[in-house]
Amino acid sequence: MPKFLTSINAISWYFLFPVIFIHFFVVAxxxxxxxxxxxxDWNGFGRINYVGLENFQELFRDRVFKKAVKHNIIWTxxxxxxxxxxxxxxxxxxxxxKRGQLFYRLVYFFPYILAxxxxxxxxxxxxxxxxxxxxxxxxxxxxxxxxxxxxxxETALYAVAWVDMWHFxxxxxxxxxxxxxxxxxxxxxxxxxEGATKFQKFRYITLPMIRPIFVLSLIxxxxxxxxxxxxxxxxxxxxxxxxxxxxxxxxxxQAFQRMNxxxxxxxxxxxxxxxGIIVGFFAILRRMGxxx
Amino acid sequence: MATARxxxxxxxxxxxxxxxxxxxxxxxxxxxxxxxxxPSSEFGANPLGFPNEIRLMNYYDAxxxxxxxxxxxxxxxxxxxxxxxxxxxxxxxxxxxxxLNPKGIQTIVVxxxxxxxxxxxxxxxxLPLFLMWKTLYLLDTRIGLIIIYSALNAPFATFLIRSYxxxxxxxxxxxAKLDGASVMQLFTRVALPLSWPVFLxxxxxxxxxxxxxxxxxxxxxxxDEYKPISSILFTFQSRFAxxxxxxxxxxxxxxxxxxxxxxxxxxxxxAGLTSGATKG
Numbered sequence: 030m031p032k033f034l035t036s037i038n039a040i041s042w043y044f045l046f047p048v049i050f051i052h053f054f055v056v057a058x059x060x061x062x063x064x065x066x067x068x069x070d071w072n073g074f075g076r077i078n079y080v081g082l083e084n085f086q087e088l089f090r091d092r093v094f095k096k097a098v099k100h101n102i103i104w105t106x107x108x109x110x111x112x113x114x115x116x117x118x119x120x121x122x123x124x125x126x127k128r129g130q131l132f133y134r135l136v137y138f139f140p141y142i143l144a145x146x147x148x149x150x151x152x153x154x155x156x157x158x159x160x161x162x163x164x165x166x167x168x169x170x171x172x173x174x175x176x177x178x179x180x181x182x183e184t185a186l187y188a189v190a191w192v193d194m195w196h197f198x199x200x201x202x203x204x205x206x207x208x209x210x211x212x213x214x215x216x217x218x219x220x221x222x223e224g225a226t227k228f229q230k231f232r233y234i235t236l237p238m239i240r241p242i243f244v245l246s247l248i249x250x251x252x253x254x255x256x257x258x259x260x261x262x263x264x265x266x267x268x269x270x271x272x273x274x275x276x277x278x279x280x281x282x283q284a285f286q287r288m289n290x291x292x293x294x295x296x297x298x299x300x301x302x303x304x305g306i307i308v309g310f311f312a313i314l315r316r317m318g319x320x321x
Numbered sequence: 322m323a324t325a326r327x328x329x330x331x332x333x334x335x336x337x338x339x340x341x342x343x344x345x346x347x348x349x350x351x352x353x354x355x356x357x358x359x360p361s362s363e364f365g366a367n368p369l370g371f372p373n374e375i376r377l378m379n380y381y382d383a384x385x386x387x388x389x390x391x392x393x394x395x396x397x398x399x400x401x402x403x404x405x406x407x408x409x410x411x412x413x414x415x416x417x418x419x420x421l422n423p424k425g426i427q428t429i430v431v432x433x434x435x436x437x438x439x440x441x442x443x444x445x446x447x448l449p450l451f452l453m454w455k456t457l458y459l460l461d462t463r464i465g466l467i468i469i470y471s472a473l474n475a476p477f478a479t480f481l482i483r484s485y486x487x488x489x490x491x492x493x494x495x496x497a498k499l500d501g502a503s504v505m506q507l508f509t510r511v512a513l514p515l516s517w518p519v520f521l522x523x524x525x526x527x528x529x530x531x532x533x534x535x536x537x538x539x540x541x542x543x544x545d546e547y548k549p550i551s552s553i554l555f556t557f558q559s560r561f562a563x564x565x566x567x568x569x570x571x572x573x574x575x576x577x578x579x580x581x582x583x584x585x586x587x588x589x590x591x592a593g594l595t596s597g598a599t600k601g
Binding site: 037038040041042044045047048049051052054055056057058059060062063066073115118119122123125126129132133134135136137138139140141142143144145146147150151152153154155157160161162195199200203204207227252255256258259262263276277280281284285290293294296297298300301304305308 | 331332335336338339342343345346347349350352353356364368369406409410411413414416417418421422425427431434435438440441442443444445446447448449450451452453468469471472473475476479504508529532533535536540551554555558565568569572575576579580583587590591594595
């Protein structure tokens with residue numbers, strides 16, 4: 030065998046080949062196809078016609094898509110605030126106690142390891158108009174709470190987000206705890222001598238010290254909110270009347286119910302560009318020496 | 322003295338808040354557990370409380386009417402198949418990146434490629450992948466889904482295993498090389514036995530994601546007979562729409578293996594899942 034094929038450099042490529050091959054085959058190649066198909070009007074079979082940017086023009090006129098984007102933005106904002114605030118508070122309280130800490134951590138984290146379908150079934154039942162809380166409220170004579178929040182236009186999106194947040198926030202607690210335990214104890218001791226309150230210690234020591242992990246958690250939330258799908262699809266299918274439709278759902282129905290391959294690819298490409306911009310933005314921030 | 326008492330009182334308040342938040346998680350889970358042993362006749366009168374009459378037959382019904390022997394086998398096949406394929410390709414890649422050539426151009430190129438791969442939303446490629454799988458006759462087969470799961474988990478697994486292998490002392494590999502070990506033997510005889518803890522962590526996380534996975538499961542498996550537990554449970558909620566006892570029991574049967582594994586390996590689960598996030 031020639032020497033360049035047995036050199037350590039070549040061998041290290043052989044070891045990498047399987048992972049590159051399988052990942053390229055499943056992720057990269059179809060992604061490239063998607064980038065090409067978004068310029069066509071293909072419907073899964075028959076002729077493929079090049080239509081230029083027509084799909085994008087149509088997308089910007091698509092009222093359901095606009096609605097879905099709005100819902101995704103609401104979704105992201107909700108996840109950036111509610112679970113973050115709750116998790117920060119709880120993690121901070123947890124650092125202050127000694128007994129039972131492990132128990133709390135396990136309980137908070139537990140829903141995170143449950144399947145989306147299981148979490149959805151739990152809450153669908155609890156919110157059930159006749160059998161769950163709804164029936165209980167009806168018995169108490171509080172009729173307006175008796176309907177399932179998943180079935181009402183005004184509340185569907187928030188109810189779905191509630192279930193997803195219920196499953197997610199414990200994950201953030203663990204992330205923040207990891208950061209908080211890396212903070213040097215002497216800082217708190219010094220603050221104690223100065224007579225700082227608990228809130229002051231949180232505001233002026235904990236928060237600045239965990240900033241890298243905190244910013245990271247926000248990036249994760251922004252990126253993970255984009256393809257959010259399971260909870261909406263299982264609980265409401267985007268309904269009623271598109272009131273909880275999110276972008277991933279819109280794409281899924283265009284792709285697998287209507288077989289609008291070109292159009293669905295266009296939505297996918299938009300999602301990809303959006304995530305790319307976010308990731309790029311933070312990469313640039315980091316390059317500029319912002320410790321994020 | 323005064324501050325000590327103050328501390329104690331504030332610690333009660335802390336515990337009260339922590340317990341309240343724990344209850345928001347425990348109570349819904351308890352409702353599910355109660356419902357799984359509740360006879361259907363009782364659901365109207367007693368929706369959320371402990372059942373007056375315990376009916377364990379719900380589990381039997383779920384197992385038999387839901388054809389759970391088949392479904393469990395399907396899910397288990399997916400998990401084991403993915404573990405074999407995924408850990409093999411990721412282990413080889415991690416060994417190359419961490420031991421063979423940690424400073425080479427490969428590390429940068431492949432590392433960057435996998436990082437971009439992680440941030441691609443599945444929705445970008447799911448439809449072309451579906452059409453590819455159709456032409457390759459991989460659609461509606463378990464092996465087709467195993468290939469997808471292995472690829473999707475590969476970047477995470479590779480990074481996790483690599484970060485562990487980087488800490489192995491290089492002297493060990495040098496010594497083995499002097500004894501005449503081939504590169505493959507360096508991998509199987511030295512690297513693998515030393516890095517079993519990280520393989521265990523990775524295996525747990527990959528099993529968890531495969532067991533719970535929903536989007537690809539409902540898209541790529543159409544025949545009921547091949548469906549894994551997550552997508553069959555989705556069809557259950559309409560098929561057994563009025564039989565909440567059965568659906569609850571079926572949900573618990575799905576969550577139980579994960580919960581048991583979690584009890585035994587909580588540290589590994591938590592470390593693995595959070596490291597996946599902080600590196601992705």
